[in-house]
Amino acid sequence: MAIAAEDVFYSYNAGTPAEHAALEGVSFSVERGERVSIVGHTGSGKSTLAQHLNLLLFPRSGSVSIDGVSSKPGSPDARELRRKVGLVFQYPETQFFAETARDEIRFAPSNWGMRGDDLDACVDEAADAAGIEPSLLDSNPFSMSGGQRRRVAIASVIAMKPDYLVLDEPTAGLDAAGVRGLERILSDIRARGLAVVQVTHDLESALAHSDRILVLERGRAVASGTPEEIAVFLADNPVQGLLMPPTARFAMGLRSRGIDVSVTSGVPELVSALEKAERPDE
Numbered sequence: 707m708a709i710a711a712e713d714v715f716y717s718y719n720a721g722t723p724a725e726h727a728a729l730e731g732v733s734f735s736v737e738r739g740e741r742v743s744i745v746g747h748t749g750s751g752k753s754t755l756a757q758h759l760n761l762l763l764f765p766r767s768g769s770v771s772i773d774g775v776s777s778k779p780g781s782p783d784a785r786e787l788r789r790k791v792g793l794v795f796q797y798p799e800t801q802f803f804a805e806t807a808r809d810e811i812r813f814a815p816s817n818w819g820m821r822g823d824d825l826d827a828c829v830d831e832a833a834d835a836a837g838i839e840p841s842l843l844d845s846n847p848f849s850m851s852g853g854q855r856r857r858v859a860i861a862s863v864i865a866m867k868p869d870y871l872v873l874d875e876p877t878a879g880l881d882a883a884g885v886r887g888l889e890r891i892l893s894d895i896r897a898r899g900l901a902v903v904q905v906t907h908d909l910e911s912a913l914a915h916s917d918r919i920l921v922l923e924r925g926r927a928v929a930s931g932t933p934e935e936i937a938v939f940l941a942d943n944p945v946q947g948l949l950m951p952p953t954a955r956f957a958m959g960l961r962s963r964g965i966d967v968s969v970t971s972g973v974p975e976l977v978s979a980l981e982k983a984e985r986p987d988e
């Protein structure tokens with residue numbers, strides 16, 4: 707069970723003088739239960755690809771299939787397939803319209819016909835998955851912190867019970883504590899069996915939290931692999947706008963001196979690898 711995008715080409719304003727190629731032959735896949743990041747500089751095509759994954763956009767050529775079924779614009783499958791893939795837009799809280807978090811979260815499932823106890827249970831479950839305290843459910847989202855609002859937006863998508871959750875820059879604009887909190891929530895969501903696809907320009911976060919990473923550059927996929935493989939690739943092939951975190955650079959330096967350490971190590975692991983190398987007998 708997977709979303710598979712194969713050789714996707716997409717242009718905005720196709721057939722007009724303003725035509726702009728945003729994706730040029732991109733392939734990408736994510737299986738249920740995986741956590742995958744899509745990274746790249748601004749304008750590299752990340753949001754365009756994210757919107758293909760839940761069929762908001764359709765390729766000009768190439769294909770996108772969800773659990774083995776591909777869909778064309780307007781096809782009867784599209785609605786049900788789209789429900790399987792929840793898309794959390796960048797700055798989703800700008801689209802809030804309800805007066806309470808509860809109403810915001812219940813909107814989509816009630817549109818799908820859910821009512822009564824089922825609807826209440828669905829809202830509670832989605833709020834719990836997104837790390838929202840029950841006492842917050844009756845608050846106005848506009849009175850909440852940035853991190854809490856982002857969780858409400860995630861809960862409102864999870865309430866559709868998707869199998870795949872695609873988030874476009876979910877940590878944008880949050881402070882350090884908000885970012886850490888959200889990363890924890892995404893790990894928990896993935897532990898519930900959902901696939902989590904995270905669009906980000908934050909390479910450090912992608913290296914730390916992904917099973918696999920896709921690197922986009924000007925609409926093309928320039929690398930795809932494990933965090934380890936991507937760090938090694940980027941050390942030799944810098945991509946504009948993707949900054950190697952200092953810990954990864956340091957780890958690469960240690961490795962070039964024969965010290966065996968993972969490029970995704972944090973500071974404590976780097977320190978202990980260095981100590982071990984200096985005093986191998988201890």
Ligand SMILES: Nc1ncnc2c1ncn2[C@@H]1O[C@H](COP(=O)(O)OP(=O)(O)OP(=O)(O)O)[C@@H](O)[C@H]1O
Nearest residue numbers: 718719726728746747748749750751752753754755
């Ligand atoms: N609605 C649109 N009309 C025309 N061109 C667009 C439109 N949306 C995006 N583009 C262009 O397509 C390319 C890819 O844009 P996209 O938004 O997918 O990039 P991105 O990697 O998400 O960038 P960012 O990090 O800034 O969000 C860019 O050159 C962008 O200017």
Ligand SMILES: [Mg+2]
Nearest residue numbers: 752753754874
């Ligand atoms: Mg974008």
